[in-house]
Amino acid sequence: MQLELKNVTKAFGDFVANDSISLTVEPGQVHTLLGENGAGKSTLMNVLFGLYQPTAGEILLNGQPVRFSGPGDAMARGIGMVHQHFMLVPVFTVAENIALGHEDTKGGRLDLKTTARKVREISARFGFDIDPDALVEDLPVGVQQRVEIIKALIRDAELLILDEPTAVLTPQETDELLRIIKQLRDGGTSIIFISHKLREVKEISDVITVIRRGKVVGTADPSASSSELASLMVGRDVQLNLNRVPAEGGSPALEVKNLSVVATNGTLLLDDVSLSVAEGEVLAVAGVQGNGQTELVESIMGLRPVQSGSVSLHGDVLTGRPVKEVLRYGVGYVPEDRNVEGLVGEFSVAENLVLDQLDRPEIAGRLSLHRAAVARNASDKIEEFDIRTGSASAAASTLSGGNQQKIVLAREFSRPLRLLVASQPTRGVDVGSIEFLHRRILRERDTGTAVVLVSTELDEVLEMGDRIAVMYHGKLMGIVPGGTSREVLGLMMAGSTAEEAFEAAAGSAQPGSEENLV
Amino acid sequence: MSAQVLTPAPAPEQSAITAALTRAAKRPAWMLSVAALIAVVVFGFLAPHTSASFRLSATDAAVKVPPLVVPAVAFGWIVALLLIAAAAWAWFLATQRQRSLPGWAMGLAWFVFLAGLMVWLVGTANNPDISLVQLLTGSVALSLPIIFGSMSGALCERAGVVNIAIEGQLLLGAFGAALGGLLTGSLVGALVTAALGGLLVSALLSLFAVKYLVNQIIVGVVLNVFASGLTGFFAGTLLKDGENFHDMPKLAKLPIPGLADIPVLGPIFFQQTLLGYAMFLLVPGLWFALFRTKWGLRVRAVGEHPKAADTVGIKVNRVRVSNVLLAGIVAGVGGSYYTLVSTSEFSRDMTGGTGYIALAALIFGRWNPLLAACAGLLFGFVTNLQYILAQAGTAVPSQFMAMLPYIVTIFAVAGLVGKSRGPAASGEPYVKE
Numbered sequence: 034m035q036l037e038l039k040n041v042t043k044a045f046g047d048f049v050a051n052d053s054i055s056l057t058v059e060p061g062q063v064h065t066l067l068g069e070n071g072a073g074k075s076t077l078m079n080v081l082f083g084l085y086q087p088t089a090g091e092i093l094l095n096g097q098p099v100r101f102s103g104p105g106d107a108m109a110r111g112i113g114m115v116h117q118h119f120m121l122v123p124v125f126t127v128a129e130n131i132a133l134g135h136e137d138t139k140g141g142r143l144d145l146k147t148t149a150r151k152v153r154e155i156s157a158r159f160g161f162d163i164d165p166d167a168l169v170e171d172l173p174v175g176v177q178q179r180v181e182i183i184k185a186l187i188r189d190a191e192l193l194i195l196d197e198p199t200a201v202l203t204p205q206e207t208d209e210l211l212r213i214i215k216q217l218r219d220g221g222t223s224i225i226f227i228s229h230k231l232r233e234v235k236e237i238s239d240v241i242t243v244i245r246r247g248k249v250v251g252t253a254d255p256s257a258s259s260s261e262l263a264s265l266m267v268g269r270d271v272q273l274n275l276n277r278v279p280a281e282g283g284s285p286a287l288e289v290k291n292l293s294v295v296a297t298n299g300t301l302l303l304d305d306v307s308l309s310v311a312e313g314e315v316l317a318v319a320g321v322q323g324n325g326q327t328e329l330v331e332s333i334m335g336l337r338p339v340q341s342g343s344v345s346l347h348g349d350v351l352t353g354r355p356v357k358e359v360l361r362y363g364v365g366y367v368p369e370d371r372n373v374e375g376l377v378g379e380f381s382v383a384e385n386l387v388l389d390q391l392d393r394p395e396i397a398g399r400l401s402l403h404r405a406a407v408a409r410n411a412s413d414k415i416e417e418f419d420i421r422t423g424s425a426s427a428a429a430s431t432l433s434g435g436n437q438q439k440i441v442l443a444r445e446f447s448r449p450l451r452l453l454v455a456s457q458p459t460r461g462v463d464v465g466s467i468e469f470l471h472r473r474i475l476r477e478r479d480t481g482t483a484v485v486l487v488s489t490e491l492d493e494v495l496e497m498g499d500r501i502a503v504m505y506h507g508k509l510m511g512i513v514p515g516g517t518s519r520e521v522l523g524l525m526m527a528g529s530t531a532e533e534a535f536e537a538a539a540g541s542a543q544p545g546s547e548e549n550l551v
Numbered sequence: 552m553s554a555q556v557l558t559p560a561p562a563p564e565q566s567a568i569t570a571a572l573t574r575a576a577k578r579p580a581w582m583l584s585v586a587a588l589i590a591v592v593v594f595g596f597l598a599p600h601t602s603a604s605f606r607l608s609a610t611d612a613a614v615k616v617p618p619l620v621v622p623a624v625a626f627g628w629i630v631a632l633l634l635i636a637a638a639a640w641a642w643f644l645a646t647q648r649q650r651s652l653p654g655w656a657m658g659l660a661w662f663v664f665l666a667g668l669m670v671w672l673v674g675t676a677n678n679p680d681i682s683l684v685q686l687l688t689g690s691v692a693l694s695l696p697i698i699f700g701s702m703s704g705a706l707c708e709r710a711g712v713v714n715i716a717i718e719g720q721l722l723l724g725a726f727g728a729a730l731g732g733l734l735t736g737s738l739v740g741a742l743v744t745a746a747l748g749g750l751l752v753s754a755l756l757s758l759f760a761v762k763y764l765v766n767q768i769i770v771g772v773v774l775n776v777f778a779s780g781l782t783g784f785f786a787g788t789l790l791k792d793g794e795n796f797h798d799m800p801k802l803a804k805l806p807i808p809g810l811a812d813i814p815v816l817g818p819i820f821f822q823q824t825l826l827g828y829a830m831f832l833l834v835p836g837l838w839f840a841l842f843r844t845k846w847g848l849r850v851r852a853v854g855e856h857p858k859a860a861d862t863v864g865i866k867v868n869r870v871r872v873s874n875v876l877l878a879g880i881v882a883g884v885g886g887s888y889y890t891l892v893s894t895s896e897f898s899r900d901m902t903g904g905t906g907y908i909a910l911a912a913l914i915f916g917r918w919n920p921l922l923a924a925c926a927g928l929l930f931g932f933v934t935n936l937q938y939i940l941a942q943a944g945t946a947v948p949s950q951f952m953a954m955l956p957y958i959v960t961i962f963a964v965a966g967l968v969g970k971s972r973g974p975a976a977s978g979e980p981y982v983k984e
Contacts, residue, residue: 084862084983104864105864106864108864109864120856120862120863121859122855122859122860124972124975130859133848133859133863133865134849134863134865136848142844143843143844143847143848299572299575299649
């Protein structure tokens with residue numbers, strides 16, 4: 034199917050999310066939309082899928098102008114979409130999810146057997162191993178994604194939109210997904226692939242359209258170098274390399290011993306995790322999302338009761354202490370979701386910058402805040418951390434993701450730290466801010482602070498980690514040196530121990546494999 | 552490079568998980584132990600030295616069955632022993648296998664406890680002789696508005712709208728039936744206006760909850776107060792003016808020839824009013840519709856993950872509104888029970904909190920029409936037991952007997968069900984950003 038977008042514009046009030054975007058996707062082609070978070074890629078796809086109505090412009094399928102009043106229309110015309118956040122009902126089975134909205138019926142009854150048979154046919158064609166009767170909530174994310182793909186294919190999608198499909202996958206699962214995409218493309222399906230990860234974009238794309246701030250800023254050839262693509266995406270030259278100095282080995286600061294956390298339903302969320310982080314060292318914790326990283330971080334911070342084990346910092350036990358004491362002990366915390374835990378969106382930038390300092394006499398008296406001190410603190414931090422905001426009294430929720438994260442980091446760095454726990458510090462943050470945040474964290478490390486950095490992005494783990502711990506199903510699969518190959522890390526993220534991963538990687542190592550990519 | 556790999560020995564920490572599971576399994580074991588203790592002390596040692604007699608057929612029944620006579624002491628001890636055995640088994644499973652009793656065994660144990668309680672209560676009464684048929688048919692009758700109410704709740708909550716307004720729907724249903732009955736003098740007219748009464752509450756609920764995104768719990772409570780005030784006012788004015796009024800129609804029992812004469816079962820299932828038969832069809836019908844049809848799959852998807860439903864082309868808010876409206880019709884018709892069956896006159900706040908009991912039954916029944924109907928029957932049974940025992944002259948003070956339905960409700964909702972998971976998006980309005 035050929036798709037053409039002509040001057041598509043989508044505005045929300047004054048904000049123009051897509052500004053006169055034109056592009057053409059040819060049949061059997063993988064067309065990549067490359068752009069940073071917030072560049073307007075997802076909005077464009079939601080317009081194409083009928084979830085939003087375009088403010089102006091035209092969509093043409095095989096030369097025919099079309100209007101979609103809802104996703105149902107788009108699907109009827111052969112457009113399928115795999116959303117960034119899967120659109121699956123967790124308590125439904127695979128067959129029920131796939132049938133939804135496109136049900137087979139037999140005499141008024143829902144005929145899930147027929148759906149299951151079709152699911153098995155498609156699974157066989159693409160080499161998926163999917164049980165139509167399994168509950169979706171019990172499936173790993175990689176399999177859930179395949180369910181989403183089948184959902185599109187069963188409706189005979191000729192154009193498949195994949196919105197950030199690799200965000201939740203291990204490197205091996207990513208490779209498998211890229212293989213599936215190629216197979217679909219070779220079968221004549223048009224693909225729109227949305228990503229900001231240069232490595233996979235270069236591997237899979239036939240055409241790359243780069244979007245910045247809602248506008249098409251150019252097209253690129255997949256053979257372009259990573260730094261060319263990155264500069265096009267960000268709009269200026271970017272250094273992809275931090276040129277970081279390796280850590281100087283200090284004495285151990287954080288000691289986590291035999292930590293276990295059990296959920297109320299009896300699931301083991303954290304399984305006997307032991308690790309230590311030295312002064313002036315970054316321990317990067319890698320792993321696919323939901324493998325116990327959240328529980329590890331929350332246990333260290335005292336936010337979650339532990340069943341057994343202990344956390345200590347410079348010999349003092351932190352386990353069982355209230356969060357306030359942990360913070361006062363010199364622990365800085367960047368929570369994984371800044372909108373939920375890191376900031377109060379309705380509060381001003383200035384207020385957010387002192388959220389944890391209200392017991393300091395210079396910030397607040399017994400009855401009221403010292404407004405002047407709060408304002409002074411705000412203007413200092415705004416300058417020091419280059420927080421781009423209209424004013425210090427603007428609500429934090431009005432800032433971009435990167436600037437919000439700078440507020441969190443600035444606040445945590447207002448106290449002298451002995452340990453920084455940063456969970457997903459750059460998720461949903463633009464490239465420019467990522468670089469800034471990384472440099473600040475490394476600078477803090479260089480003053481002797483121990484850093485635990487949890488990230489699901491391998492790029493970040495490799496860039497920041499002096500050592501890398503990999504978690505899988507609540508277990509620590511091992512701690513490996515910084516700079517360990519993606520292949521080894523990927524195997525560990527999928528449940529191999531460090532030794533097994535190194536052995537397997539040594540066995541399959543081929544010269545010129547993808548390790549020298551960004 | 553692999554030489555420096557530091558790997559902690561992967562010793563699976565099983566004791567923590569075991570401890571958590573054991574803790575979870577101990578709760579029902581404790582509850583059974585308490586029940587067993589009560590059985591030993593009350594049903595065993597304090598058993599009355601009489602026999603409890605349960606009549607199985609009415610005096611005018613075509614087929615007569617001799618009454619069931621249960622010696623209280625012997626039965627009390629049998630119950631106590633069975634419960635001790637159940638508790639012991641539960642403790643064994645909890646400590647040795649980290650499991651709870653299987654569901655059927657748990658259900659059976661509580662049934663045995665209830666039977667022991669009944670025999671003890673009847674045995675200690677002045678006149679240890681009650682009619683089982685009357686007890687059961689009365690239970691079904693009393694549970695009728697509860698069950699219609701829970702079906703209304705199921706229709707709404709499965710689509711993601713919390714329906715606190717069941718009480719108001721029932722009340723306006725009762726009022727509507729009275730008004731329609733007096734104005735038209737016909738049953739059909741009364742039922743139609745009853746449905747319209749429930750529909751009015753639903754229309755307001757869907758307007759505020761779905762269109763204006765008001766907190767659904769608050770809207771529900773406000774609608775109940777509104778319904779109470781509205782009907783209270785009109786009951787004192789509109790219904791008093793009797794010039795053009797007809798005689799109030801009544802829903803009579805329609806026995807099915809032959810089947811109605813089966814002992815015990817006949818009076819329960821085959822001597823019902825039109826509303827009773829409608830209930831017997833509605834409950835399995837709604838279950839089938841929700842879990843076996845395309846419509847039900849879509850409704851449940853809307854209640855669980857509205858955005859997912861939207862992305863496959865289902866109009867989320869349209870489904871919600873139509874379900875809430877349908878729920879109003881169901882509860883409105885159920886409310887007509889009060890003015891067409893149990894009495895023939897509307898009185899202020901005559902539903903007396905049944906709507907909230909219906910909501911409890913819905914949660915107890917895990918948002919499943921069949922289980923919710925069973926829960927509704929249980930509540931009806933307990934209410935009726937209280938009446939029957941009062942007639943028999945029970946030794947237990949009437950205030951305690953009157954508490955019984957509510958105590959059972961609290962236990963049912965808080966204690967016995969454990970964690971039940973309702974529709975994930977229930978109560979959350981769906982807005983496209």
